[in-house]
Amino acid sequence: xxxxxxxxxxxxxxxxxxxxxxxxxxEKYEELRGAKAKTLREDFxxxxxxxxxxxxxxxxxxxWGIDLxxxxxxxxxxxxxxxxxDEAKSxxxxxxxxxxxxxxxxxxxCFAFNFSYFIFKKRDELLTYFKAARxxxxxxxxxxxxxxxxxxxxxxxxxxxxxxxxxxxxxxxMFNPMTNDCRFAIHFKRKGEQKxxxxxxxxxxxxxxxxxxxxxxxxxxxxxIGYWEGEDDDGGGDGDFFxxxxxxxxxxxxxxxxxxx
Ligand SMILES: C[S@@+](CC[C@H](N)C(=O)[O-])C[C@H]1O[C@@H](n2cnc3c(N)ncnc32)[C@H](O)[C@@H]1O
Numbered sequence: 365x366x367x368x369x370x371x372x373x374x375x376x377x378x379x380x381x382x383x384x385x386x387x388x389x390x391e392k393y394e395e396l397r398g399a400k401a402k403t404l405r406e407d408f409x410x411x412x413x414x415x416x417x418x419x420x421x422x423x424x425x426x427x428w429g430i431d432l433x434x435x436x437x438x439x440x441x442x443x444x445x446x447x448x449x450d451e452a453k454s455x456x457x458x459x460x461x462x463x464x465x466x467x468x469x470x471x472x473x474c475f476a477f478n479f480s481y482f483i484f485k486k487r488d489e490l491l492t493y494f495k496a497a498r499x500x501x502x503x504x505x506x507x508x509x510x511x512x513x514x515x516x517x518x519x520x521x522x523x524x525x526x527x528x529x530x531x532x533x534x535x536x537x538m539f540n541p542m543t544n545d546c547r548f549a550i551h552f553k554r555k556g557e558q559k560x561x562x563x564x565x566x567x568x569x570x571x572x573x574x575x576x577x578x579x580x581x582x583x584x585x586x587x588x589i590g591y592w593e594g595e596d597d598d599g600g601g602d603g604d605f606f607x608x609x610x611x612x613x614x615x616x617x618x619x620x621x622x623x624x625x
Pocket of ligand 1: 379407408433478480
């Protein structure tokens, strides 16, 4: 008998790698600040798999995850938080709330991943969010965000990635070049089963690297850094991100911005 379908299982297998994410934060924070980060706030945390991974590092590591939706929080609590020992559990907290106004103790790192802040379509809304993220940081804290782009990424078509036992589909369903309003959707197909369509749907505004960096400065951050991914021998990404303002155009890319308080 096939396991019942749970969308968070397939979402996480397709788009997240918490130990890589933790390694990225450790490496980049130390490069930028010459110290080790201990506290983390995961905005738009969903299941907060990354926060749960973060607190495994030492008894000094603490994390807060914030999401509006109780459903992924529930999944995260039953599947990630539940696997922590009691001491580590005391250092990780889920907050069902809005990233715009959920107070947390200040942290070394705040981050917004999987493009979740694209939900803010108005410049003022995004500015308000960046101010809230900055307020959440210790002096010397760093805010990280990811972003994607490239001409291929805004074509109305579907990327398909095969995983063991299932396929993941990332579809650009609509892109309005006048406003950068866009709709993306995730579908899954388990082996031997019908395709499950529109399992996750995102109505976003696609923001660009420099408009984000300008807005981060306007929100009060002292400096921003744009990263770009190195290339492997076949011309694909090598998973190594370095600070630069120069990059060659490519069909589709995913990268990061760091903003220093
Ligand atoms: C694209 S998912 C990303 C989940 C997770 N961060 C990840 O990387 O996979 C966006 C998440 O943001 C949450 N969300 C949207 N608006 C929010 C807000 N204003 N405050 C907190 N969470 C929000 C949604 O409930 C959803 O779980």
